[in-house]
Amino acid sequence: MRERPDDRSGWALGMARRQVLGIGGALGLMASTGLGTSAALARRPSVTGAELRSAVPLPPAFQVPLPVPSVLAPVSASGGADRYEIIQREVTAEILPGIRTPLWTYGGAFPGPTIESRRGRPVTVSHRNELPVPTVVHLHGGRTPPASDGYPTDLVLPAGWPEAVDDMPGMTNMPDMRRMLDPRAVRSRLRRDYTFPLDQRPTLLWYHDHRMDFTAPAIWRGLAGLHIVRDDAEDALGLPAGRRELPLMIADRAFAAGGGLVYPALDPGLRNRPGVREPYLAGILGDVILVNGAPWPVHEVDAARYRLRVLNASNARHYELEAVTDDGRRLDLVQVGADQGLLAMPVTHRLLPIAPAERYDVIIDFVGVPVGGRVRILNRLGSGRTRDVMAFRIARKATDDSRVPRTLSTDLPAWRRSDAVRVRDFAFRAGQMRGGHGWLIGGQPFDPTRSDVTTRLGDVEIWRLVADVHHPVHLHLVGFQVLSRRGRPPLPHDAGLKDTVSLRPGESVEIITRFDGYRGRYLFHCHNAEHEDMGMMANLEII
CATH class of the missing domain: 2.60.40.420 (Cupredoxins -  blue copper proteins)
Structure with a gap:
């Protein structure tokens, strides 16, 4: 981690605190070989973690109705x-x-x-x-x-x-x-x-x-x-609204024989000893895909445009989403927004990757699907039951006065490389710690008493991030723009203002941001939640 203060006592405290994790030797190869191993990992399937298996009969896909979370009224x-x-x-x-x-x-x-x-x-x-x-x-x-x-x-x-x-x-x-x-x-x-x-x-x-x-x-x-x-301003755009705007929280889980959720915690009471059993150190995947808390649900829709507000709330599972009719035709996923709001203009995808904690705002048009037809949302990174996500069944023809304007927003920041007052480098990797292995940023596990990064309010910085395996990196407080991947231009799904960026195995990504808003102590961390709990988090102090 570049420009990091030399805090040996804080480092020792972090090491001692992490002894209780009991992290075994499963990560030793990555810790010892670094990005050499990452290059090999980059050629493997897009999965970081181990899958739990449910011990109860699972329902068939696309039968449970999609719940829509209630909107809370203010007191x-x-x-x-x-x-x-x-x-x-x-x-x-x-x-x-x-x-x-x-x-x-x-x-x-x-x-x-x-x-x-x-x-x-x-x-x-x-x-x-x-x-x-x-x-x-x-x-x-x-x-x-x-x-x-x-x-x-x-x-x-x-x-x-x-x-x-x-x-x-x-x-x-x-x-x-x-x-x-x-x-x-x-x-x-x-x-x-x-x-x-x-x-x-x-x-x-x-x-x-x-x-x-x-x-x-x-x-x-x-x-x-x-x-x-x-x-x-967003309301005036004419995007699909009302019942044609659907929030979709996607998450995977696994179920024990008694119906409870399976989770391999070292301390099932979650009181004293953090961490998970060794086979699951890289992250936990479930074998049941939930959308808004329902397994593989189905939702009746009009033959019209819908706005899908998609969140990946999984601990570690990545998805690559596609919308497919029963006759095998792929529908466009027209992205209008990212983590931090509207894009400048729409971006059309056939496949949309989404890492833990990322959000995508997409428009899907069902007008060409016959009444009674079905559109399945599939996960190209899944296998077996985890390949299915949810389905839409077209119930009726309907009028549709919504639109997707060519210009969505004009208030995106226009940061340039020349605006940056400094460049920082961060490595997100498995690492060797006293008592075992964990997940580290710049070779160090999280320590709340240590200052990792200090920046001034209003400063523009470029951060260069590099990963061994999959790490969705999240910054608190600020949004950022992706400048490059592997030294090349950003990918289409990197458009807009983001707060979480998905690093793939062996990948380097550059981001640019302005640290504005408030002074104080914030965080940046991996949003693979098991990685975060096992050390992959750092302090950001804005002064």
């Missing part, structure tokens, strides 16, 4: 701001037909309720934690002040949870863990208010748990929901 709307309340709680729900599954939820549902906001109208969301473990809420893609960004140690403690690390169960046997308490952490008991100014481009955001070392299993158990930001 108050005064003074130019909206206030919401969400209770984080355990429920038992039917995900697979006829089978009850325990879940951790926002507001009793998976996905959690959708929040719809207007650009520039502040929102406060009061979260009450009635779960058995601490939680942290991060609004992914939000331009958020640091106090509400969901830093991983800013815990909301449940009833009965000890305030001090030394008082936590098991800590007396882990002396190194006593030193991991972040002196800057702000802890709350039972409840915390998160305030989001939402002074940002209209787009699809999502909120999820971000507790240090336990993000992956918390999301897997259900702690994820959508947040849509709108504005008048």
Whole structure:
């Protein structure tokens, strides 16, 4: 990691803290051979992780109706701001037909309720934690002040949870863990208010748990929901709207014999010992594809254009989406937006890759499909049951006054290479640590007490990222543009303003951004959630 301060004590603290992960030798080859191994990995299928197998009968595809998450009503709307309340709680729900599954939820549902906001109208969301473990809420893609960004140690403690690390169960046997308490952490008991100014481009955001070392299993158990930001300029474009605008949260899961979700955590209670069993160190894949919490659903549509707001909320699974009619014809996926809002102009895809945490805003036109016909959304990277995602069945002919204008937006930043005041290099790789192997940025695991990158408010920088295996890299607070891949021009799906970029095995990517908005402590990390929990995260301080 270039321009990194030399903090040996912080490095030692990070090593000690990671001893508890129990990371085995499965990653040793990558750690020892670096990008030599990456070059070989680049020729393999586009998968990083190991698949869990469900122990219950799975339903046939395209029979369960697609749920659409409910829109949360504010508890108050005064003074130019909206206030919401969400209770984080355990429920038992039917995900697979006829089978009850325990879940951790926002507001009793998976996905959690959708929040719809207007650009520039502040929102406060009061979260009450009635779960058995601490939680942290991060609004992914939000331009958020640091106090509400969901830093991983800013815990909301449940009833009965000890305030001090030394008082936590098991800590007396882990002396190194006593030193991991972040002196800057702000802890709350039972409840915390998160305030989001939402002074940002209209787009699809999502909120999820971000507790240090336990993000992956918390999301897997259900702690994820959508947040849509709108504005008048986007409304005036004439894109499909109302019931012809569909949010689609895609996620994979696996189910145990009793109906619960399978997850190979070293500590199933998610209290003391982070990490997963050795076969799953590279990431966890499920064998059931859920869309909005339903397995391989089907949705009835008009013969008209639809706007699909697609989020990959999987822990580690990558998808390459295509829309195919039953007679084998591929429909265009017309991209109108990326992670951070509208593109300058539409981009047409036949295949659309989407990594964990990426969002794509696409238009699909069903007008040429006969009534009674079907369009399947398939995953070209899947096999067996994971090749299917969902289906649309054309129910009726209908009038359609929507349109896809040639010019979508004129407010995208125009950063040039010459604007950058510095260039930084970051390697995202498996690495050797005391006690085993983990996932590192610049050779170091995450340590909340260490400053990894310091930049000035308003500075433009170029970051050069390189990977060994798949790493979807996410920056908090700011959006960025992709300048190059492997030294070549960006790919078509790199268009627009993004906050997560997918690095493929052995790949280098350049991005450019301006660090504006707020001063304070933020993060950048891999959004393979298992990689993030096992060290692949770093601090970003804006001064």
